[in-house]
Amino acid sequence: MLAPIVIVGGGFGGLYTALELAKRPNHPPLLLIEPNGRFIFLPFLYELLSGELAQWQLAPRYDNLLAGHGIGWLKDRVSQINPETSKLYTAGGKEISYSRVVIATGSTPFGFGVPGVQAHTQGFHSLSDVERLQALIKQLKNQPQPLQKIAVVGAGPCGVELACKLADLLQGAAVVELLEKGPQCLPNAKAFNRNQALQALQRRDVRLRCHCQVL
Numbered sequence: 001m002l003a004p005i006v007i008v009g010g011g012f013g014g015l016y017t018a019l020e021l022a023k024r025p026n027h028p029p030l031l032l033i034e035p036n037g038r039f040i041f042l043p044f045l046y047e048l049l050s051g052e053l054a055q056w057q058l059a060p061r062y063d064n065l066l067a068g069h070g071i072g073w074l075k076d077r078v079s080q081i082n083p084e085t086s087k088l089y090t091a092g093g094k095e096i097s098y099s100r101v102v103i104a105t106g107s108t109p110f111g112f113g114v115p116g117v118q119a120h121t122q123g124f125h126s127l128s129d130v131e132r133l134q135a136l137i138k139q140l141k142n143q144p145q146p147l148q149k150i151a152v153v154g155a156g157p158c159g160v161e162l163a164c165k166l167a168d169l170l171q172g173a174a175v176v177e178l179l180e181k182g183p184q185c186l187p188n189a190k191a192f193n194r195n196q197a198l199q200a201l202q203r204r205d206v207r208l209r210c211h212c213q214v215l
């Protein structure tokens with residue numbers, strides 16, 4: 001039997017590669033290898049934070065997503081690939097031959113070498129990040145202290161949207177500061193979009209601090 005095309009990583013890149021390949025007539029067997037049980041639709045993570053969407057709506061299970069598409073799914077993590085033998089190895093101890101391999105393992109949050117990032121900051125990239133932020137919001141609202149502040153570092157699209165969402169959820173229980181090392185928020189956006197973002201930040205009293213680099 002023909003060895004499968006193996007797609008490593010089930011984020012947007014890997015999942016949609018697998019689904020597109022599955023539409024081709026006479027395609028070889030397809031195998032997606034992804035260690036998590038659920039695909040996360042990351043652009044909706046803010047709505048999960050606020051409770052506007054439930055986990056099942058933005059994080060469907062891979063077995064449901066792939067059902068009926070003729071794509072196998074192995075819940076595992078690839079640990080090694082040998083292109084000379086066309087074999088890969090997984091953390092779960094499997095050895096798998098492939099005809100082609102697609103690497104779609106995405107990226108992981110990076111602290112840019114700033115001391116203390118790992119130990120003292122909170123990311124916004126996963127379901128567990130959302131749970132931790134929800135707990136922090138609850139704590140800030142339930143035990144109000146004078147001059148409570150929460151800082152969002154980076155005023156790109158994610159930073160601006162998260163700062164607005166936090167301000168909505170905190171309802172004045174803490175000041176939200178948005179720190180940006182450059183001269184303005186959304187540095188790569190069109191002027192119209194930047195103005196809209198500035199208005200949204202102002203409406204919520206989010207303090208945007210430009211030329212403010214975290215060292």
Ligand SMILES: Cc1cc2nc3c(=O)[nH]c(=O)nc-3n(C[C@H](O)[C@H](O)[C@H](O)COP(=O)(O)OP(=O)(O)OC[C@H]3O[C@@H](n4cnc5c(N)ncnc54)[C@H](O)[C@@H]3O)c2cc1C
Pocket residue numbers: 008009010011012013014033034035036042043044045046076077078079104105106107124125158
């Ligand atoms: C809060 C938030 C909002 C966003 N909003 C937008 C938006 O509105 N518009 C937009 O265009 N982009 C947005 N993005 C960015 C977008 O989500 C990413 O660009 C996209 O997820 C990248 O897809 P990817 O498949 O390359 O990687 P990822 O989504 O990171 O997926 C990689 C996958 O590979 C798996 N993996 C890693 N290592 C291995 C291994 N060794 N073996 C097997 N599997 C492995 C991981 O578990 C993961 O599931 C947002 C991101 C965030 C965090």
